[in-house]
Amino acid sequence: DAGITQSPRHKVTETGTPVTLRCHQTENHRYMYWYRQDPGHGLRLIHYSYGVKDTDKGEVSDGYSVSRSKTEDFLLTLESATSSQTSVYFCAIARGNEQYFGPGTRLTVT
């Protein structure tokens, strides 16, 4: 258990609405990540953070933004949700070279 929680765990929202997902960690890790998981695509990196206010894009960052104002929280925002963003979103932390994942948020955009 890497002390990662995600909220909400499930969300249904309408196209065009903003959505923010939260990842919270209790172990003060420097590196945090957001992934999405879709059938046929596996896990893909959206954004990651290497410190407070330090973030960078991953493989599938279009339509997403992130913020990290304190070590323990990493927020993922969909500014205007689209149906293609229906997915399961996982947060992860790095402990050395190993990454550990949270329980996931299941997001449905109708």
Added chain:
Amino acid sequence: QKEVEQDPGPLSVPEGAIVSLNCTYSNSAFQYFMWYRQYSRKGPELLMYTYSSGNKEDGRFTAQVDKSSKYISLFIRDSQPSDSATYLCAMSVEKTQGGSEKLVFGKGTKLTVNP
């Protein structure tokens, strides 16, 4: 060609069987190799972590890396129904800005162990 290829299965075996899960990759610079287990509707759980070539054993699980063939394997001995899950391989070489590893995942193989 995808960087990491993994047969999605599904793979169904009887309890007690030896299971072999495999991934191939194209980037010869990959140095770190991982296997994750993911139960339905749960987050991926790190199962095995290997650096460079060779074998690593942990209980009923053995991870094997053959860098010359760009091929990694996970063996499960005496498989149990509780091993039923999706198994994801992952690998990395590239340091992201700030020094962290960037993982590339296979799509996962769904395994069912039947009692």
